[in-house]
Every structure is written in structure tokens, then in C-alpha cells.
Amino acid sequence: MSSILLPEPNADILARRDAIIADLKSLVGGEAVVSDEDGRRAFETDGLTAYRKMPLAVVLPQSTEEVSAVLRYCHRNGIKVVARGAGTSLCGGALPAEDAIVVGVSKMNRVLEIDYTNRTAVVQTGITNLAISGAVGKEGFFYAPDPSSQLACTLAGNLAMNSGGAHCLKYGVTTNNVLGLKMVLMDGEIIEIGGPYLDSPGYDLLGLIVGSEGQFGIITEATVRILRAAEHARPMLLGFESSEAAGACVSAIIGSGIIPVAIEYMDKPAIEVCEAFAKAGYPLDVEALLIVEVEGSNEEIEDLLARLVKIAEPFKPRTVKVSGSPAESAKIWKGRKSAFGAIGRISEYYCMDGTIPLKQLPHVLTRISEICGSHGLKVANIFHAGDGNLHPLILYNANDPVEVEKAERAGADILKLCVEVGGCLTGEHGVGIEKRDLMRHQFSETDLLVQMRIKSVFDPDWLLNPAKVFPLAERVMLDRVA
Amino acid sequence: MGVSGTVRPATEWELSSLVAAATERGKPIEVMGAGTKRSVGRPVQAALTISTTGLRGITLYEPTELVMSAQAGTPLADVEAQLATRGQMLPFEPIDLGAVLGEAAGRGTIGAVFATNLSGARRVATGAARDHLLGVRAVNGRGEAFKSGGRVMKNVTGYDVARGLAGSWGTLAIMTEVTFKVVPRPEETATLVLSGLTDDLATEVMCQALGTPFEVSGAVHLPQVMVSRLRTPEVRDIGKPVTALRIENLADFVRYRCDKLREHLAPYGKAEVLGNDVSRAFWDEMRQLSVLQADDRPLWRISTKPTSGHKVVEAIRQYMPVDAFYDWSGGLIWLEVPVSADAGASDIRRVIAQYGGHATLVRADQAVRAAIDVFQPLEPGTERLSRGIKAAFDPAGVLNPGRMYALS
Numbered sequence: 012m013s014s015i016l017l018p019e020p021n022a023d024i025l026a027r028r029d030a031i032i033a034d035l036k037s038l039v040g041g042e043a044v045v046s047d048e049d050g051r052r053a054f055e056t057d058g059l060t061a062y063r064k065m066p067l068a069v070v071l072p073q074s075t076e077e078v079s080a081v082l083r084y085c086h087r088n089g090i091k092v093v094a095r096g097a098g099t100s101l102c103g104g105a106l107p108a109e110d111a112i113v114v115g116v117s118k119m120n121r122v123l124e125i126d127y128t129n130r131t132a133v134v135q136t137g138i139t140n141l142a143i144s145g146a147v148g149k150e151g152f153f154y155a156p157d158p159s160s161q162l163a164c165t166l167a168g169n170l171a172m173n174s175g176g177a178h179c180l181k182y183g184v185t186t187n188n189v190l191g192l193k194m195v196l197m198d199g200e201i202i203e204i205g206g207p208y209l210d211s212p213g214y215d216l217l218g219l220i221v222g223s224e225g226q227f228g229i230i231t232e233a234t235v236r237i238l239r240a241a242e243h244a245r246p247m248l249l250g251f252e253s254s255e256a257a258g259a260c261v262s263a264i265i266g267s268g269i270i271p272v273a274i275e276y277m278d279k280p281a282i283e284v285c286e287a288f289a290k291a292g293y294p295l296d297v298e299a300l301l302i303v304e305v306e307g308s309n310e311e312i313e314d315l316l317a318r319l320v321k322i323a324e325p326f327k328p329r330t331v332k333v334s335g336s337p338a339e340s341a342k343i344w345k346g347r348k349s350a351f352g353a354i355g356r357i358s359e360y361y362c363m364d365g366t367i368p369l370k371q372l373p374h375v376l377t378r379i380s381e382i383c384g385s386h387g388l389k390v391a392n393i394f395h396a397g398d399g400n401l402h403p404l405i406l407y408n409a410n411d412p413v414e415v416e417k418a419e420r421a422g423a424d425i426l427k428l429c430v431e432v433g434g435c436l437t438g439e440h441g442v443g444i445e446k447r448d449l450m451r452h453q454f455s456e457t458d459l460l461v462q463m464r465i466k467s468v469f470d471p472d473w474l475l476n477p478a479k480v481f482p483l484a485e486r487v488m489l490d491r492v493a
Numbered sequence: 494m495g496v497s498g499t500v501r502p503a504t505e506w507e508l509s510s511l512v513a514a515a516t517e518r519g520k521p522i523e524v525m526g527a528g529t530k531r532s533v534g535r536p537v538q539a540a541l542t543i544s545t546t547g548l549r550g551i552t553l554y555e556p557t558e559l560v561m562s563a564q565a566g567t568p569l570a571d572v573e574a575q576l577a578t579r580g581q582m583l584p585f586e587p588i589d590l591g592a593v594l595g596e597a598a599g600r601g602t603i604g605a606v607f608a609t610n611l612s613g614a615r616r617v618a619t620g621a622a623r624d625h626l627l628g629v630r631a632v633n634g635r636g637e638a639f640k641s642g643g644r645v646m647k648n649v650t651g652y653d654v655a656r657g658l659a660g661s662w663g664t665l666a667i668m669t670e671v672t673f674k675v676v677p678r679p680e681e682t683a684t685l686v687l688s689g690l691t692d693d694l695a696t697e698v699m700c701q702a703l704g705t706p707f708e709v710s711g712a713v714h715l716p717q718v719m720v721s722r723l724r725t726p727e728v729r730d731i732g733k734p735v736t737a738l739r740i741e742n743l744a745d746f747v748r749y750r751c752d753k754l755r756e757h758l759a760p761y762g763k764a765e766v767l768g769n770d771v772s773r774a775f776w777d778e779m780r781q782l783s784v785l786q787a788d789d790r791p792l793w794r795i796s797t798k799p800t801s802g803h804k805v806v807e808a809i810r811q812y813m814p815v816d817a818f819y820d821w822s823g824g825l826i827w828l829e830v831p832v833s834a835d836a837g838a839s840d841i842r843r844v845i846a847q848y849g850g851h852a853t854l855v856r857a858d859q860a861v862r863a864a865i866d867v868f869q870p871l872e873p874g875t876e877r878l879s880r881g882i883k884a885a886f887d888p889a890g891v892l893n894p895g896r897m898y899a900l901s
Contacts, residue, residue, distance in 0.1 A: 128700045129799050129824075151706070173649045184647065186656065187624045202874035207798045208824050209616060212851035212869035213897070214665070214879050215623055218656030222649050242706045262557035268580055268677035270559075311746050366645040369558050398646035399558070438647035446650070453650055454640075461639045461886070462652045468881030480651065 014419055015103075015444050017064065018478050020110035024067065024090060031090065032068050035112070038080045043118075045069035054113050057098040057105040058160075059445055061415070066093065066107035071115045075193060075201055075231040081114055082229065083199025091477045092197070094225040096137065096165030101362055102443030104172060104224055108477060114229060116167045122146045123232065131190060131207040133234050136167035140174075143235065152237040155182035158439065159348050170230050173222030175439035177347070178304075180397035181272045182238065184439070186221040191234030194220065194227070197470045207234055219465060224441050225476040227469035241306035244272060246343045247316055249323050250297030250330030254278065257299035258372035260326040261396045264303070265369075267322050269315060275302040275347050276394035278376070281354070281404070284391065288353035291346030292339065294330040301396065302347055350393050351404070359409040360391075361418045365429030366399045366438035375432060379403050382424045386417040400438035401429070427452050442480045450482055463489045499528075501547035501566075505630060505638050505669040508543065512667065512891070513636025515541055521894045524663030526566055526602030529591050530609060533855055534662060534896040536863050545604050548669055551575055553644060560627065560644055562672040565604025572603045576675055584676040585622050586613030586780055593785050593792055593856060604668045610660030613780050614711035614739070617703060617821050623659035625674040631658060631666040634887025644672050657882070663893045664900075665886040679741035683751050684767040684775060687758065689733040690714070692803035692819070698761050699822035700799055702738045705757055707750040711739035711776060712822040719784035719818050725774045727767060738764075739776060782827065784818060790829045791836035791857040797850030799823035805848050812840035832858075838865045845869070868897050876900075 024031070032046045045051055046068045056063045067090075072078045085092050091111035098105050107113050120137035127150055134143060140161040143154035157176035158164055168174070170192070175184040182188070191205030204220070205211035220227050251257040261274055277285065277293075277300045286293040293300055305315040316333050323331065334340040346353075354360050367375050376392060383390040383405055393402040403425055407418035426436045426446065430453045436446045450459060463481060466473065473486065502508035515522050523539035525531055527546055545566035553562035556579040563572055569587065576582050587606045591598035605611075607629070612621035628642030641654035658666055687698060692714065699712035714736045715723075723729040728737075740750045755764045767775065778784065785792060797805055802823035809815055809828070815837075816829045830837040836857045845852050851869035854862065871879060876898075883890070883900040890900075 127704060130700075130703060152704075173653065175647050175649075179647065183620060183624060186653065187620050196874075200874055202878070203872070204875060206849055208796045208850050209821055210610070210612075210621060210660075210796050212796075212853075213871050213875060214882055215610070215657055215660050216875060216878060216882075218623060218653055218659065219882075222653045239704050239706050265559060266557040268680070270677065307746065308749060310749070311743075314743070314745065366647050368555065368560075368645060370555070395647070400645075400647045433643070434645050435643050435648045435650045437650050438645070439649055441649055442651065450651065453643075457637045458639045458641065459651070461633065461637070461641070461654060464885035465652055465654070465657070465882065468878060468885055 014416065015062070015448065016483065017108065017444070018483065020108065024110040028067055031088070034084060035068060035070055035081065038084060039070060039072055039077045043071050043073065043077070045071065054095065054098065054107060054115070057100040057103060059101055059103040059106065059443070062103050062106050062444065064107045064109055066111055066113040067109065069113040069115060071118050073118050075195060078114060078195045078229050078231055079199045079201055081112070082195050082197055085112060085474065086198045089472070091474045093476050094167070094171070094229045096168030097139065097163045099160040099164045099168065100172070100443060101364070101440045102437065102445040104441045104443035104479065106444055111477065116165065116229065116231065119231060126207065127152065129207050130237055131234050132237050133232060134166060135232055136170065136230050137165050140164050140166060140169055147237045151240050153240050154235055155188050155238055156185045159351060166233060167230055170221055170233060171223065171225045172439070172441035175400065177273045177275055177395060180274065181270060186218060188236045189217065189221060189233055190236060192217060192220060192230050193232035194230045196228045197472070197475050205234065224443065224480050226466055226480060227475070242308045243312060244304055244306045245312050245316070246302050246304040246334050246340055247319065248293065248330055248332040248343065249301040249303060249328045250294040251299045251326060251328055252297065254299045254376045255373040256326040257301055258369060260301065260323050262369060263322050264319060265397070269318060271303045271397065272306050273302070273304040274397035276300070276396040277347070277350070278392040280389065280391035281350060281393050284353050284357060285346040285350050288356065289342060289346035289349055291342045292332065293346060297329050302343060354391055354404050358406040360404040360406050361422050363403045363405070363422050363425050364437045364440040365401050365426050365434055367401055367429050367432050367434035369396065369399050371432040375401065375428060378428050379425055383421050386421045388418060388421055399434065423449060444479055447480060448482050459485050460489060499542040499544045501544045503547040505632065508667060508669060509632045509636045509638045511543060512632050512634065516634060516636055516889045516891050519889055519891070521891050524667050524893050526605035527600050529596045529601050530594065530605060532594055533590070534862070534867050536859050537893050537896050543667065545602060545667065545669065552670065553672070556581060559675050560672065561675050562644060562670060563603050564670050565602060565668045567603050569601045569603050569606055570599050580678050581675045582678045584615065584619045584625050584674060586615040587611035587622060588613045589781050590855065592787055593782050595787055598781055604671055607659050607671050608661065608663055608668055614713060614776060614820055617712060618708060618710040619676070623656050626655050626659050626671065627674055628672040629655040629658055629668050630670040631668045633666040634889060634892045642672065646674065662897050664883065664897050665892065667892065681744040681747045681769050682739060682741045682772040682776070683747045683769065684772040685738040685740065685751060685754055685764040686728065686731070686767060687736040687762050687764050688731045690736050690761065692806065694761060695734070695736040695819070696800060696803050696823035698736050698758055699738070702754060702758065703822050705754060707740060707754050708742070709738050710741050711737070711779070713737050713779055714819040714823070715784055716816065716818060718816055722784045722786070723778060724783060725771060725778060727771045728775055737775065739772065779820070785827055785829060789832055789858070791832065791861065792855045793828040793830060793841060793852050794855050795826040795828060795845065795850060795852045797824055797826070797845070797848055801848040801850065802826050805844055805850070808844040808847070809841055813837050834861070835865050836861050871898065
């Protein structure tokens with residue numbers, strides 16, 4: 012994939028590379044600066060691996076003050092900066108640029124404070140998502156947002172993209188679970204917003220910053236909500252003969268007043284691959300599978316599952332299978348959470364992330380298979396059905412440039428379809444470079460201007476995470492009319 | 494200019510034309526919905542008042558997708574009545590400031606709920622108004638109509654401008670349509686009541702309860718003087734300070750959870766359990782803030798760390814006699830203070846600086862509100878950003894100038 016244009020690097024910055032590296036080393040010490048080719052190679056791409064750019068240098072600071080020193084220096088010298096967590100972005104959100112410094116927060120990964128009484132934790136943002144739950148799990152607490160990459164991805168990246176996960180139907184996404192931030196602005200200023208209380212004074216800067224894709228500043232610490240986990244949780248499998256039946260069943264469940272903690276949907280191609288990989292006990296004779304999880308005491312769970320079975324009845328499920336043990340539950344989730352990896356073992360794939368109104372599901376699935384079919388490509392669909400977030404995985408041969416381009420074109424058509432039916436381009440992965448040029452399909456020129464003016468407040472010179480989120484031409488427009 | 498001089502545009506286009514014209518002439522605009530919260534904030538000097546009440550109607554409701562859109566001027570009461578027909582509700586239980594501001598209750602608009610981020614007791618469990626805002630259409634101070642977000646639950650396409658407008662009190666843009674998440678109304682509500690606890694013990698109880706797996710969806714503590722103002726006799730007649738914990742779910746689940754929670758809190762005393770009807774009446778009173786008095790005394794809203802709440806109140810008591818009740822497990826304080834030239838602001842802010850958090854003067858005489866900071870003064874870094882954001886949306890400073898801060 013290579014059709015997305017990236018700006019020409021600034022030759023002047025490239026020419027000053029040796030001096031810049033020497034300056035950075037004097038600021039944060041030689042250990043924290045990666046400048047050799049092999050070292051930098053590890054940072055040249057993210058989860059969108061078709062795009063690669065060797066950064067000018069990589070800095071891995073140990074403290075907020077070091078981040079501040081680096082940003083102040085880059086600001087004074089007009090050097091662009093790309094912030095990086097674990098580099099798991101699927102939209103090229105962490106893709107470097109040849110004339111930019113990568114500032115990675117991975118060494119800042121400590122838990123600073125856990126307060127069970129007030130149900131908050133203060134952590135450095137290089138911590139992985141799962142490590143937060145790990146740190147509070149022994150007391151029965153957890154950090155709610157759970158993106159599939161949670162073993163690897165950092166809180167910093169989650170904050171940048173406002174990440175979701177399978178369980179956000181009940182618990183919300185990142186923005187609903189963060190109470191405070193410490194952030195370094197591009198000019199080096201350190202600001203603190205919010206804290207261990209449920210709202211912050213003044214404008215909702217927290218709301219604006221979460222999801223700003225690393226373009227407003229580098230967040231080094233966060234105060235997050237931790238929640239007491241339910242007594243127990245148990246998933247069940249419901250298999251259906253059609254996507255229509257499965258979609259209607261999801262509507263019936265939500266319409267009944269029961270909000271399960273998760274409702275996940277997989278189509279036949281996804282089921283087959285995941286079952287082969289995880290041996291989760293998924294039925295292979297159905298067109299659509301729902302994983303529905305409920306929480307509570309064991310008696311409550313029995314009661315809820317019985318109600319769900321009854322709600323599902325009119326849609327003639329071919330499979331109704333309640334997990335019989337924690338081990339079986341773990342397998343069921345392993346199958347779902349390793350879907351991307353499992354499919355990756357049989358083919359290269361391009362993972363889309365649109366959101367649609369639920370009742371459009373059958374229409375959208377039909378159109379997706381038509382779109383991919385017209386390009387001669389196969390597709391598997393994974394769907395957070397409870398909240399409408401759809402992940403079509405377009406399978407393609409990465410060694411065939413023609414097929415690569417077809418996959419990219421099919422992906423763009425699918426996202427446009429999501430917008431047409433009332434949804435959006437991205438539910439949880441972010442815009443990055445991948446969806447940058449599709450933004451005009453969802454937003455008017457004014458809508459984009461309103462967003463870009465906010466960017467200019469935080470980073471007037473547009474040095475942070477350049478060439479992402481907005482079509483390149485829009486930036487020119489901002490200068491003209493702002 | 495009084496309410497009679499208020500303009501009520503009927504379309505977004507009409508609204509944006511009005512704003513564009515005012516901006517061109519540098520004419521300030523007072524922005525409001527029904528005007529029930531007009532007396533909150535620093536007084537706005539404006540030649541023109543724009544009300545959104547001409548923009549009215551629910552434009553989308555998909556109960557099985559838990560989403561509703563409504564024009565900003567739609568009465569909150571209409572929204573809630575429509576949701577009730579399908580057994581649903583707003584997840585964040587917006588408080589009604591009407592009574593404490595000397596206005597009629599139940600007259601606010603849905604747009605104003607989000608513009609002021611009004612959230613009630615359920616916030617501890619399910620989030621604030623801002624957490625459930627999925628999308629907006631709005632007109633900024635340049636007269637530009639724009640949208641942000643959309644109608645789907647999960648959406649990270651572009652910056653989260655909608656959330657940025659939540660709680661901005663009409664100073665950045667005038668919302669014309671809001672889209673928000675809704676939830677099923679629980680089948681049954683019960684309330685565990687402990688009586689006679691001191692503020693610090695009550696805080697312990699509330700925080701412990703929220704740290705259990707039983708999904709407590711409200712945790713308030715009322716001092717005796719406020720208990721005596723309740724209309725719900727079953728609670729009023731307790732005649733002692735009351736600590737109330739709400740459990741909501743299917744009826745069988747509620748029974749089980751109340752038993753478990755009562756067991757858990759046994760060291761603090763024997764908890765009474767209020768049934769469904771009494772519970773709903775009680776929590777409705779919390780939503781109306783009926784334990785506060787509709788008099789001239791200044792009323793503060795303080796947000797702090799739950800375990801600091803009672804310490805903040807105790808510290809303020811060193812300077813003045815106050816009546817206070819606690820919501821959000823101790824982290825939200827509603828504080829009535831004696832009438833004075835600054836409504837106690839300098840002492841209260843000094844205490845807040847020590848414990849962390851922020852304070853808003855919700856009710857005070859116009860002269861007091863003109864003289865002091867009504868909203869928590871900002872740190873230099875956030876003030877600079879806030880000034881920039883105000884200028885990005887409203888460079889001429891025409892929308893509700895000075896209502897929150899003197900930013901332009």
C-alpha cells in the first residue's frame with residue numbers, strides 16, 4: 012500500500028542531522044537517543060506496515076522533564092516530532108517522517124499511585140493497557156477499555172486514539188475512563204489537567220485532548236478510573252443462519268433492556284480461521300456467530316443467560332452454547348481476541364474500522380462482499396455488534412502490487428459506505444495517515460476548519476505528528492482563512 | 494434586555510445568519526435555551542439574546558441502538574417522556590437547578606443539559622452528560638454552522654469537538670442539535686440507608702460501597718438539617734444524618750445485591766432498605782436538589798477527591814457556618830454559605846487550593862457574581878489554552894462574553 016502521499020522531507024533538517032543528534036544527546040544523554048540505522052529501523056513503521064519511513068532519530072526519555080527539554084529544543088529549531096507508544100497503530104498514527112524525531116514514551120511505564128478508596132490510579136503513559144489492570148487486579152479492580160492489542164499497546168497510544176475494545180458497550184471508551192493528564196506541549200510547557208475527581212474546571216480540555224492523535228502534545232502521566240470487577244463473567248455463543256438473523260437478535264437483546272457487557276459478531280470466514288487457530292468450540296455450520304457476555308453473581312448470570320436464550324429463540328439460532336467453565340470462557344475470548352493474528356497466519360490483510368448503525372448491518376455486509384468480490388478479494392468480518400463498530404479484514408497478497416492497490420481501493424469504498432449509511436470512518440483505530448484523505452467524505456470544509464483551528468491552539472507551527480488526520484490540502488486552506 | 498427581546502431562530506441557517514451579523518458589528522450575544530440557568534455565571538452584558546427554544550423536536554430515536562438526536566431547544570421533559578415510552582432514560586440523570594435558582598423546575602432544554610454538562614447522582618457509576626454526547630451540530634462565534642461526532646456509539650473520526658463543547662456554557666458555540674446515548678431504565682431501584690454517621694464515616698461507607706461489585710449507582714450523604722427538608726417522609730422521619738446508597742437492576746438481582754452490600758457494611762451499623770417507590774421518590778429529590786433552600790444564601794458546587802470532601806467542608810467551617818451535603822461518594826459538595834461581599838470565595842478557594850479540586854458559585858447576587866470569579870480560576874497553562882480555544886471558535890468574543898472567564 013503506497014498510494015497515500017507524504018510530504019517531501021525538509022532538506023535543511025536532513026542536512027543538520029548530525030548536529031541535531033548531538034544536541035539531543037546533550038539534552039537527554041546518549042543512552043536515550045537512537046541514531047544508528049539498525050536501531051532506527053525498529054521504529055520505521057507501526058501496525059500499518061505497508062508504510063515505512065526512517066525517522067531522523069529516536070528519543071526515549073525517562074521523565075516528563077526530558078520530554079519537555081526535547082520538545083522545547085525541537086520547537087526552537089523547527090523540527091517535527093512524532094510521538095510513539097508501542098507502535099501498534101493500525102492507521103499509521105505512529106508512522107515517522109524522515110525529517111522528524113520520534114519521541115517514544117515506552118521507558119516511562121511505572122504505576123505512580125493506586126488509590127482503591129477513590130478508585131483512581133496515576134500511571135506513566137508508557138505502561139501497557141493490560142499492565143494497569145494487572146497492577147490493580149489483586150484487589151479485584153480493573154481498567155476498563157480493552158483494545159485487542161492490550162498486551163502490547165500503551166496507555167499513551169490509547170489516549171491519543173481514544174481506544175475502545177470489546178467491553179466498551181458497558182464501560183465506555185478511553186475518554187470515559189480518564190480523569191486527569193500531565194502533558195508536554197510542543198513549546199516544552201508542562202500542563203496538568205484534572206485529577207482524582209470526576210470533572211475538571213473550565214473547558215473540557217481533557218475531552219479535546221483524548222483522541223487528538225498525538226497532535227496536541229505528548230501525554231506523560233494520566234489519572235485513570237479503576238473499577239471494581241463484577242463477581243463473575245460468562246460468555247455464550249449464539250450461531251445463526253444469516254447476518255440478518257444475528258443482527259435482529261442483537262437489536263432484540265438491546266431493546267429488551269439487558270445490556271450485556273459485550274456482544275461480538277463474527278462471520279463465517281472469521282469463525283473458520285479463529286476456530287482453526289484457537290479451538291474455541293465455535294460452530295462451523297453457521298453464517299454468523301455472536302459472543303454475548305454477561306456479568307454478575309453465578310445466579311444472576313444463569314438468569315441473564317436464560318433470558319438471552321429466550322430473546323434469541325425467534326431468530327432460530329442453530330447454536331446456543333453457554334460456556335461451562337472459566338477455561339472455556341477464556342478459550343472463547345482467546346478465539347475472538349486473536350482473530351487478527353489468526354487471520355494474519357493465512358494471508359496478509361487490511362483491517363478496516365468503520366462504525367455503522369446496527370440495523371444497517373445486513374445491507375452493509377452484503378455491500379462489503381460485493382465491493383471485495385468486484386476486486387476479486389476475500390473478506391472476513393469481525394464486529395463489535397453492541398456498538399456498531401465493524402472490522403472487515405480484506406485478505407490480499409502483499410507481493411502482488413496490483414492486489415495491494417485493489418485492497419486499498421476496496422477499503423476506501425467500504426469506509427465511504429459506512430459514512431453513507433450514517434456511520435463513520437473510524438470507530439476506535441483513528442484516522443492517522445490511512446483515512447486522512449477520506450475525511451472530506453465525512454466532514455465539510457467548515458467541520459475540518461473547526462478542528463484544525465484547535466490544532467493550531469495547541470501546536471501553532473503544526474510540528475506534532477505531521478501529515479496525519481487532515482488532507483494535506485486542508486492545511487493550506489487553514490492558513491488562507493483562519 | 495429582557496426575555497421579551499429574545500430572538501428565537503427556527504432554523505440553524507437563521508441562527509447562523511444572526512450570529513454572523515452580530516459578529517460583523519461586534520455585538521455581544523447572550524446565549525440560552527429556556528433561560529432557567531441564566532443567573533449562573535458572571536452577568537453577561539449583551540444587546541441581543543438568542544434562545545434555542547425555536548429549534549425544537551426529536552429528530553432520531555433508535556431504542557435498539559440506544560441513541561437519540563434532538564434539536565437543542567427541545568424541552569428536557571419531552572426527551573425524557575419520549576424515552577420513558579420505550580422504558581429508557583438518560584444515563585446521567587441531569588440535576589435540575591430550577592428550584593435552587595428560584596425558577597420553575599423541569600423547564601430546561603436538552604441542549605443546555607449538554608452545554609452545562611449537568612449530571613446527577615448516577616455520574617459515579619455511568620458517567621456525566623459529556624460522556625454520553627455522541628455528536629453535535631452547532632454555530633460558532635464566526636457564524637459558521639458545523640458538526641462534530643455523529644450518531645454511532647464509537648467514533649474517533651477527527652478531534653472530539655463535541656465533547657469540547659460540553660460544559661462550555663454557550664461561550665464557544667451555540668448547539669443546534671445534540672445526539673446522545675441512552676440506556677434502559679432499570680426494572681427495580683432500592684436504597685440502602687445508614688443513619689447517624691459523621692461525615693468522615695459516611696465517606697468511608699460510600700467509598701467502600703462503590704468498591705464492591707454490586708454496581709452502586711448513587712452514593713449521597715445528607716446532614717440532619719437537610720434530611721429534615723426532604724419531602725419523602727420515610728427518609729425525612731429518620732431525623733438523623735442519612736447516608737444513602739442506590740442499587741438498580743432486575744428485581745431479583747437488587748434483593749441479592751442489597752443483602753450482600755448490607756452484610757459488607759455491617760460494621761457501620763444496620764442499614765435500612767428502601768423499596769422501589771420510596772427510592773425513586775428519594776433519588777428524584779436528589780435530582781431536584783430539594784434539600785437545598787431556595788433563598789438568598791450563596792450556593793457553591795465543589796468537586797474534589799471523594800475522601801477529601803468532608804475535610805474541605807470542615808476546613809471551610811473554620812471561616813464561616815455552612816450547610817453541606819455530599820454526592821458522588823463524597824467528591825461533590827453542595828454548600829450553602831452566609832451572604833457576604835464575596836460569597837466566601839477567598840476562603841473557599843484557599844481551602845480548595847490546599848485539597849485539590851474546583852469550586853463554582855452556582856447561586857449568588859448579581860453584584861457578587863460581577864465582582865468575583867464564579868468559575869474556578871484557571872492555572873496559567875490551561876488559561877492560555879482556553880483563551881486560544883475561545884478565539885478559535887469565537888474570535889470577536891461575541892458569545893456569552895465573560896460568562897465563564899474573561900478570555901477575550
